[in-house]
Amino acid sequence: MASETVVQSKTQLAYTWIKERISDGTYTPGYRLVLGQIAKALDVSVVPVREAIRLLESEGLVTFEHNVGAQVAMHDETEYLYTMQTLSLVEGAATALSAPHISAADIDRARTINEQMIECLQHFDPHRFTELNLEFHSVLFENCPNPHILDLVHRGWGRLTVLRDSTFSFVPGRARESVLEHEQILSLLEQGADSLAIELEARAHRTRTLDAFLDYQERRHHEVP
Amino acid sequence: MASETVVQSKTQLAYTWIKERISDGTYTPGYRLVLGQIAKALDVSVVPVREAIRLLESEGLVTFEHNVGAQVAMHDETEYLYTMQTLSLVEGAATALSAPHISAADIDRARTINEQMIECLQHFDPHRFTELNLEFHSVLFENCPNPHILDLVHRGWGRLTVLRDSTFSFVPGRARESVLEHEQILSLLEQGADSLAIELEARAHRTRTLDAFLDYQERRHHEVP
DNA sequence: ATATCACAGATCGTATACGATCGGTGATGG
DNA sequence: CCATCACCGATCGTATACGATCTGTGATAT
Numbered sequence: 001m002a003s004e005t006v007v008q009s010k011t012q013l014a015y016t017w018i019k020e021r022i023s024d025g026t027y028t029p030g031y032r033l034v035l036g037q038i039a040k041a042l043d044v045s046v047v048p049v050r051e052a053i054r055l056l057e058s059e060g061l062v063t064f065e066h067n068v069g070a071q072v073a074m075h076d077e078t079e080y081l082y083t084m085q086t087l088s089l090v091e092g093a094a095t096a097l098s099a100p101h102i103s104a105a106d107i108d109r110a111r112t113i114n115e116q117m118i119e120c121l122q123h124f125d126p127h128r129f130t131e132l133n134l135e136f137h138s139v140l141f142e143n144c145p146n147p148h149i150l151d152l153v154h155r156g157w158g159r160l161t162v163l164r165d166s167t168f169s170f171v172p173g174r175a176r177e178s179v180l181e182h183e184q185i186l187s188l189l190e191q192g193a194d195s196l197a198i199e200l201e202a203r204a205h206r207t208r209t210l211d212a213f214l215d216y217q218e219r220r221h222h223e224v225p
Numbered sequence: 226m227a228s229e230t231v232v233q234s235k236t237q238l239a240y241t242w243i244k245e246r247i248s249d250g251t252y253t254p255g256y257r258l259v260l261g262q263i264a265k266a267l268d269v270s271v272v273p274v275r276e277a278i279r280l281l282e283s284e285g286l287v288t289f290e291h292n293v294g295a296q297v298a299m300h301d302e303t304e305y306l307y308t309m310q311t312l313s314l315v316e317g318a319a320t321a322l323s324a325p326h327i328s329a330a331d332i333d334r335a336r337t338i339n340e341q342m343i344e345c346l347q348h349f350d351p352h353r354f355t356e357l358n359l360e361f362h363s364v365l366f367e368n369c370p371n372p373h374i375l376d377l378v379h380r381g382w383g384r385l386t387v388l389r390d391s392t393f394s395f396v397p398g399r400a401r402e403s404v405l406e407h408e409q410i411l412s413l414l415e416q417g418a419d420s421l422a423i424e425l426e427a428r429a430h431r432t433r434t435l436d437a438f439l440d441y442q443e444r445r446h447h448e449v450p
Numbered sequence: 451a452t453a454t455c456a457c458a459g460a461t462c463g464t465a466t467a468c469g470a471t472c473g474g475t476g477a478t479g480g
Numbered sequence: 481c482c483a484t485c486a487c488c489g490a491t492c493g494t495a496t497a498c499g500a501t502c503t504g505t506g507a508t509a510t
Contacts, residue, residue: 468495
């Protein structure tokens with residue numbers, strides 16, 4: 001009875017399959033998700049596919065219109081703003097709530113990750129940088145004792161995944177600031193800072209990324225009218 | 226073309242039907258939601274019922290287990306704590322984000338509601354009190370320009386609805402404090418206070434209710450061992 | 451040329467059907 | 481008498497089927 005064959009439901013199968021295709025860019029924002037197509041591709045019926053799509057809808061990765069169908073969520077600038085704002089809120093809280101449960105070993109691990117991020121900057125590896133960024137923050141918020149808040153954080157990151165590498169590639173120079181701010185957060189955690197201080201710093205870290213993005217967009221817009 | 230007959234989907238029908246039964250207490254926490262039963266009661270097939278249940282699951286009103294079925298979510302003390310903590314977070318933020326868009330008329334309206342709440346205290350009408358409490362806070366957060374955060378607030382309140390009248394009935398005396406704190410929040414809004422100040426005050430308002438509840442439980446537990 | 455309408459193909463929403471899985475009950479053995 | 485196992489009914493998960501609805505295209509009228 002060592003390893004039982006885990007029978008995952010077809011719904012689960014469709015869910016992860018679609019999510020993967022959205023994440024890796026096969027299905028770009030706006031792409032129409034046709035039930036019959038996906039069902040045939042996965043060799044399942046439309047029912048579980050439909051269910052999977054509605055799950056993705058509830059996570060905001062997909063939009064759904066009655067009697068029309070589903071498509072990969074469009075992430076315009078406003079949508080990005082909403083997501084980042086929400087994530088700054090819940091991630092800040094999750095980090096603060098995690099703080100009391102974070103060990104010195106965790107902080108070491110985070111610091112190692114942050115150093116790898118610096119290397120990515122030097123070798124210009126935006127994709128790996130983004131991956132490491134998630135790993136870094138995961139160390140900081142995964143100990144959050146409130147599963148609801150933790151779930152919201154995961155959903156927020158899930159949405160961002162649709163705009164892969166956005167942090168890094170869209171606003172040059174921001175990544176460099178980012179790793180410095182990471183160190184700042186770590187030192188707050190090390191010195192056992194006040195919960196609110198940690199929350200606000202973690203929140204500000206993300207807010208600054210958002211602001212940098214908006215500024216950058218604004219500037220680009222002025223340069224090329 | 227004045228009023229078209231709005232054809233709501235059977236899924237929508239099942240969704241609201243079940244949600245209502247959960248809210249009004251017909252389906253108490255732990256009640257097993259059997260697909261076939263509900264389908265027959267509504268004279269629809271199991272497919273839309275299933276979809277409705279999964280929607281409710283994603284809102285946390287229902288728990289679902291593969292190959293076993295669904296039941297109305299159990300709200301033990303821990304679950305209540307998680308929900309209140311999350312709601313304090315998102316509601317605080319929503320209130321702060323709404324602040325710049327709140328008019329003097331809105332504040333008047335909120336104050337009127339708060340006065341009605343005081344009357345409820347005198348006539349001991351907990352049910353109406355709870356209703357008004359939602360109305361009061363709605364005035365404060367409904368102008369939130371971030372729809373994601375607003376949605377999270379609605380979901381949080383939705384979860385609380387399962388434990389109706391909890392604030393009022395479970396912890397005596399707290400309701401009286403509550404209306405005073407409402408006035409405090411209103412005055413912050415009137416004087417155009419700092420966004421963070423508003424957020425933290427709105428957050429603390431809810432946190433205090435949670436703390437009062439936990440204290441009260443603790444005390445009851447000691448009295449009756 | 452533009453607007454309106456009707457039709458056709460594609461796709462969705464839901465009913466029905468059936469095999470798969472779970473939980474409980476009674477028989478069997480210790 | 482208690483533990484284990486086999487069976488059965490209840491319920492779930494998913495395939496298939498079909499009517500309902502939407503979107504786009506081409507014909508017609510202004």
